[in-house]
Amino acid sequence: MRTPLRDNLADRVTASMERLPQPARGSDRPASRPGLRAPSHVLVSLARGGDEPAFEELMRFHQDRAYLIALRLTGNPHDAQDAVQEAFLNAWRGLPRFRDEADFGTWLTRIVINSCHHQRRRQRPTETFDDTTPVSATPATDLIVEGQQRHRAAQQAISELSLDQRSAFVLHIFAGLTHAEVGRILGISESAAKVRTHRARRAIAATMHEWEES
Amino acid sequence: MTEDNLPCGVPFDEILDQVTDHRPPRDPRHQATCPTCRATLAELGDVWSLIDELAAHPVQAPTHLLHAVMDRIRELSAQPWYAVLTTPQGDTKIAARVVGALARLAAEDVPEVSLALGGGHHSKDQSLAEVAGPSGEAATDVGVSGTHVVVDIDVIADLGTHLPHLADQVRARIHQDIASYTGLTVAEVNVNIVDVLTTERID
DSSP states (O other), X not given: OHHHHHHHHHHHHHHHHHHSOOOOTTOSSOXXXXXXXXXXXXXXXXXXXXXXXXXXXXXXXXXXHHHHHHHHHHSSHHHHHHHHHHHHHHHHHHGGGOOTTSOHHHHHHHHHHHHHHHHHHHSSSOOOOOOSOOOOOOGXXXXXXXXXXXXXXXXXXXXXXXXXXXXXXXXXIISOOOHHHHHHHHTSOHHHHHHHHHHHHHHHHHHHHHHHXX | OOOSBOTTSOBHHHHHHHHHTTOOOSSHHHHHHOHHHHHHHHHHHHHHHHHHHHHHXXXXXXHHHHHHHHHHHHHHHTSTTEEEXXXXXXXXXXXXXXXXXXXHHHHHTSTXXXXXXXXXBOOTTSOHHHHSSTTOGGGOSEEEETTEEXXXXXXXXXXXXXXXXXXXXXXXXXXXXXXXXXXXXXXXEEEEEEEEEOHHHHO
């Protein structure tokens, strides 16, 4: 049943593109993005009307970044999966109220961050899990094990940050967003985003320094 | 490690930014000849390499994640105008119009609210089915999905009331009543204050 739905999606995208106004020049809504099989604003418009394949296509495009952000914010893969699932469901529920002029990715990222915060409140204090594939213990794997230990230490240092600092840091360092974009997502000014990221860096540098010395 | 300035006078944060942002030095000539700067740079570079390694580590969403989300959405979409509470003994469906009516009554319990509209209230030219039913999703002010509800409610306030405070009270009351009467989770309450009335106009 899925294939005919996908074919229909292509038809609906074409029909929708004829109806919808084109994004204004200089708009932050690109007409299309690499990896998306239809312009983002068309898929958003279809999904807002309840089109499940259009929503699925949007989520497929955004899921890796959403999961990366959730993984670094929650510190473990189980919580990250729960947070992303909850965020995508909330996005589906909230789409009718989504204002098109805001960038969809910004809006979705904000929902992911909120889900991570809820996840954290619901669950035990953050416990850092390894997010890498386990390797069997042989002498040849020493380097891999050491690498995993370093990853775990770095993730632990991130998990010890306050939620505000962690959100800004993860968005800037791991999602590669500018301070202006981080500010838009977190609802703060660009300079406030810069300050939070900087304080996070100082705290992490101090924690990692202690870890290396120990 | 976190002193404000290094003994040579260069701010510690300047070196930290250089390492974490992979920027060129602000004063390359000084840095090339200053042992303190170079030692701090080496130490921070070593420490920060752990974060750089983590950032370079490829992360992909598990393949089952999107399937699980879409399965849930398809399940929810099958009954969009009912909230569904699932128990081992069976399902309980609560119509959106019931949630809307509870929200309206909860809002009207706040003393400074003269009248609450929508969410089950309907004008004379609308049938109940259009307010909250299969053909009338857009007409209702309550969105339901599984165990979550979103309420948009229009209220008329008494003149002279602090409106943001009133909206908070309405929101809190709706959250409390819907949770206690239905067991549903209120995801969002949007309060629209559409008019103010004086006591004379109310009479």
